[in-house]
Amino acid sequence: MKNIILLLVSFSLIACVSTPEYDSSCTSRSGKPMTTNKVKSVMQVEPRYPANADQPGFVKARFKVDKKGHPKNIEIFESEPAGMYEDAAIKALKQWRYSPICEKGYYLASEEAQKTEVLLRFDNFPISADTVNTAMRYLRKHTHKAKRKEIDMVKSLEALAQIDQFMLERPNLNHESLRILRKARGLALIAINHKRNGVHQGEVDGDVTDIGEVSKSEIKLAIDDLEFVMQEAPDKYLYRSMYSAALFLLEDTLLGSRYLEYCAEMKHAACMNILAYKNFYGQDDTVINPKKAIYLHTETYKTGTEWGCAGYYSSGSLAETAYFSPYKTGDTWQNWLAKADAFFPKLQERFEKELPCTSADDELLKYLMYLGEGQPKPELLDNAMALEPEPWEIDFVNALKANKAAEQPIEYFYQTKPDSKQCHLGFLLMIFAYSSGNDELINIQQGNFAKLDKNECADEYLLLSLANMLPAGS
Known part of the structure; x- marks a missing residue:
């Protein structure tokens, strides 16, 4: 037994000695x-x-x-x-x-x-704070407030990509940083898609294949961005952008109307002006509400030239309401036009134009309004000719200049028939006919006007109906 134990011990010692310690x-x-x-x-x-x-x-x-x-x-x-x-x-x-x-x-x-x-x-370096700040400065200066034709799509999209990457790489950005970044992205996405829409509609020069389609997913992201920005403090300027994006790019009338109401409630003059127009004429499914329209136009008028042409436009609209309708506007149509004219010196200085905020149509309508009172103002016809008039407007001006007395209409006013969608020509011919007091001419132009497309010419139909210039049942 002793020998067996010694043998085991010796084997054990041999094993310990022979096991190497590897690294x-x-x-x-x-x-x-x-x-x-x-x-x-x-x-x-x-x-x-x-x-x-x-x-x-x-x-x-x-x-x-x-x-x-x-x-x-x-x-x-x-x-x-x-x-x-x-x-x-x-x-x-x-x-x-x-x-x-x-x-x-x-x-x-x-x-x-x-x-x-x-x-x-x-190679895949993250966007630095300096880079993203430069991108935001570019978008503010060259994209957000630029005219559609002036937007450089390549540079704007590159700046947007940098903002996107910056936010993606930093998921824990603080709330204020996110507000700044999402505001820049939201406004840029709306501006870029407005340009795309303009190119596809033929309103802005550009290659439709290069510009890309209007992206509704981008517009929805933009609106989400701006909603996020306004969680703490609503902004009338952002509501204005959201209104245009919802109505013209998403083609969502209900959503667009909601943002327009918000914008107008915050006293944005352009929004009040647009909403007043919709309430008077019932556009975009808006319920006709002349009282609200007059209130909004009056509030817009009070802003003067602070918002560019808005105060001028509302003064003109109140003049038309006072001239054509029975609604009370707080002043006569003559005084409203005089108030609009009072804005002109500041508007001329601001826009560096002799005739800002008006058109040949506007000047012709004002001329006929005064003509009906026996107070023709030839300078308004000169204004119309200086405002790049359409061929039919040139013919109309020349006819008015050739017509020496309103009560003796020349052949032009008897023979001229507007096409079915020449709403404003038919409208002006009707007003001239009533200014002349010539029953034959009134009957002729009433007949011509009745052939116009009622959907296309709804605004003109409404004004002439309010003025009792159309036959019963028209």
């Missing part, structure tokens, strides 16, 4: 010794881009791999651009792990053998 990085998972002839990466950590990174680059580094597979003595021997990515590369490399060169389970102590070189590329 941990040079054994397999099962503990078997490995022989390798090449340093091999087993774990890599992506470098973090520095905050000022604004262009692609690379870093080349060399280092020794120690027994535990850690990079040691990291040396940068080439980088581009110099000084931008070196620190980020070193921080990342310190976290990398390698399998060193091994021989039968042991780390090869030769320093040269354990050296390796790596190339780190910085």
Whole structure:
């Protein structure tokens, strides 16, 4: 028995002595010794881009791999651009792990053998704060408030992409930063799609194949952006943009009307002016409400020239309401036109135009209104000719100039028949006929007007009906 115990002990001692202690990085998972002839990466950590990174680059580094597979003595021997990515590369490399060169389970102590070189590329660099600020400045100056024809689609879309990437890379941006970024993106998306729409409608020059289709998903994103911006403080200017996007780009009348109401409630003159028009004529499914229209036009008039042409337009609309309808506007049509004219000097200075905020149609209508009172103003015909009139408007002006007395109409006014969609020509011919007091001419032009498209000429039908210038049942 004693001999057996001694034998076991001796076997045990032999086993202990013969088990080698291999280097941990040079054994397999099962503990078997490995022989390798090449340093091999087993774990890599992506470098973090520095905050000022604004262009692609690379870093080349060399280092020794120690027994535990850690990079040691990291040396940068080439980088581009110099000084931008070196620190980020070193921080990342310190976290990398390698399998060193091994021989039968042991780390090869030769320093040269354990050296390796790596190339780190910085191609997908994040958008820097400076870059995104530059993008937002570009959009504010060249996209948000630019005329559609002046928007550079390539540059605007590039700026938008930078904002998108910046937000994507920083999911934890604070609320105020998000408000600023989403406002810039929302307004830009609306402006860009207004240009697309203008090109497709033939209102703006451009190649429809290059410009792309109006994107309803972008418009919905834009509206979401601006809704987010206004969670804390509603903004009448943003509501104005949302109204135009919903109505003209999404073709959503209900949504557009809602934003227009919000905008008008906040006393945005352009919105009050538009909403007044819709309430008077019942456009876009708006219920006709002359009292509300007069109120909104009056409030817009009070803004003067602060909002550009809005006060002038509302003064003119109140003049037309007073002239054609029985509704009380607070003043005579003559006084409303005089109030509109009082805005002209400031508008001329602001827009650097001799005849801002008016058209040949407007000037012809004013002329006929005065003509009906026996107070023709020839200067209004000169204005009409200076405002790039249509061919029919030129003919109309020339006929008025040739007609020496309203009560003795020349042949032009008997013979001229508007086409079915020449609403304003038919409208002006009717007003002239009533100004002349000539029953024969009134009957002729009533007959001509009755042939006009009622849907196309709904506004003109309404005004003449209110003025009792149309036969009963028309």
